[in-house]
Amino acid sequence: MNIHEYQGKQLLKKYGVAVPLGNVAFTPEQAIEAAKSIHAKKWVVKAQIHAGGRGKAGGVKIAGSLDQITPIAEELLGKILVTPQTGPAGKKVKRLLIEEGSDIEKEFYLGMVLDRNASRIAVIASSEGGMEIEEVASKTPEKIVRESVDPLIGLAPFQARRIAFGIGIPDRQVNKAVKFMLELYRAFVDQDCSIAEINPLVLTKSGEILALDTKLNFDDNGLYRHKELLDLRDLGEEDEKEIQASEYGLNYIALDGNIGCMVNGAGLAMATMDIIKAFNGDPANFLDVGGGASKEKVEAAFRLILSDPHVRGILVNIFGGIMKCDVIAEGIVAATENVGLKVPLVVRLEGTNVKLGKEILHHSGLNITSANTMADAAEKIVQLVDQAAGGVVK
Numbered sequence: 281m282n283i284h285e286y287q288g289k290q291l292l293k294k295y296g297v298a299v300p301l302g303n304v305a306f307t308p309e310q311a312i313e314a315a316k317s318i319h320a321k322k323w324v325v326k327a328q329i330h331a332g333g334r335g336k337a338g339g340v341k342i343a344g345s346l347d348q349i350t351p352i353a354e355e356l357l358g359k360i361l362v363t364p365q366t367g368p369a370g371k372k373v374k375r376l377l378i379e380e381g382s383d384i385e386k387e388f389y390l391g392m393v394l395d396r397n398a399s400r401i402a403v404i405a406s407s408e409g410g411m412e413i414e415e416v417a418s419k420t421p422e423k424i425v426r427e428s429v430d431p432l433i434g435l436a437p438f439q440a441r442r443i444a445f446g447i448g449i450p451d452r453q454v455n456k457a458v459k460f461m462l463e464l465y466r467a468f469v470d471q472d473c474s475i476a477e478i479n480p481l482v483l484t485k486s487g488e489i490l491a492l493d494t495k496l497n498f499d500d501n502g503l504y505r506h507k508e509l510l511d512l513r514d515l516g517e518e519d520e521k522e523i524q525a526s527e528y529g530l531n532y533i534a535l536d537g538n539i540g541c542m543v544n545g546a547g548l549a550m551a552t553m554d555i556i557k558a559f560n561g562d563p564a565n566f567l568d569v570g571g572g573a574s575k576e577k578v579e580a581a582f583r584l585i586l587s588d589p590h591v592r593g594i595l596v597n598i599f600g601g602i603m604k605c606d607v608i609a610e611g612i613v614a615a616t617e618n619v620g621l622k623v624p625l626v627v628r629l630e631g632t633n634v635k636l637g638k639e640i641l642h643h644s645g646l647n648i649t650s651a652n653t654m655a656d657a658a659e660k661i662v663q664l665v666d667q668a669a670g671g672v673v674k
């Protein structure tokens with residue numbers, strides 16, 4: 281789960297991490313009130329969307345006086361921001377963070393992330409703040425320092441010092457930077473974060489170390505023990521279909537192709553997408569209905585796929601283990617009866633009760649193409665979609 285910058289900063293503040301003074305605003309009136317309540321020489325007005333790269337896209341503005349706040353807020357609220365992370369459609373700005381402006385001496389990068397290969401949290405830092413870390417990694421990898429954290433000991437002060445010196449924090453500020461990192465690490469572990477990225481971490485002209493930007497992601501599997509975090513979820517920032525999917529406990533990710541996929545198991549779902557690609561098709565989604573899906577869940581999954589206007593064909597690829605093929609078949613039949621099926625459907629079933637499942641589909645009277653292997657299924661659905669498009673081969 282992702283949250284907004286202002287929410288991340290409020291959370292980090294509770295752990296003692298240094299962040300600028302700031303308030304959220306939903307309207308220009310609230311923006312001016314927020315600015316007035318912060319005694320400052322200048323203010324920063326920041327668009328709050330679940331994507332980075334706002335600075336370059338015009339989503340971060342500096343106001344030198346209170347008079348400038350209202351026009352900036354009016355300009356930003358309702359604006360569609362297109363950044364490298366939003367995709368071409370962009371995201372509409374509905375909230376602003378009004379913050380005390382900082383005089384920046386130098387920008388750094390600081391990130392914490394789970395290193396799955398090492399099964400440890402990795403702390404990554406760089407002297408090149410404000411830039412995307414991927415870019416630094418590809419152009420000047422020597423400017424990145426990293427430390428792997430022993431989960432039993434936690435981030436050790438000597439590691440934090442090594443990072444601070446490694447990225448060129450001046451000697452006088454090293455202790456502040458160390459404190460910052462240790463507190464950020466505490467917040468990361470305590471809140472079950474999957475990513476904590478401070479880009480930029482800044483050294484101000486008055487010698488403070490501050491989180492100028494904050495990106496926090498949480499491990500969804502840990503959310504059950506952080507009920508208070510759920511209030512921070514902004515459904516307006518999430519894909520409508522992904523929200524519906526989460527209500528049914530389906531793992532659904534929208535993609536930009538035209539072949540809807542319904543698969544059980546994440547591995548099989550990935551393999552199915554690969555094989556569609558191998559036959560020159562394009563998956564419209566990743567969808568894992570899980571191991572023990574009910575008829576209702578299959579039906580919901582099917583409706584979800586059909587609600588995507590780009591879908592020109594559907595491929596169902598199910599290996600019935602705990603999940604039985606007849607249950608899947610019943611779900612498919614029920615869903616198509618309720619929603620209607622206007623696109624070709626290829627079904628490949630294998631495993632428990634496969635015979636019964638195939639019979640149910642066969643007797644349903646629906647226009648279903650049956651397939652035996654994965655390759656067979658992928659080839660058939662790609663062909664059917666191409667035919668429906670007038671034989672245009674991509």
Ligand code: GDP
Binds near residue numbers: 324331384
């Ligand atoms: P992002 O582009 O979405 O990552 O947004 P950031 O919060 O990182 O802001 C982008 C850039 O705006 C930063 O790298 C800074 O250079 C600049 N910026 C943000 N806040 C301030 C501030 O208080 N003072 C100054 N001078 N620049 C700021």
Ligand code: MN
Binds near residue numbers: 332333410479480493
């Ligand atoms: Mn940033």
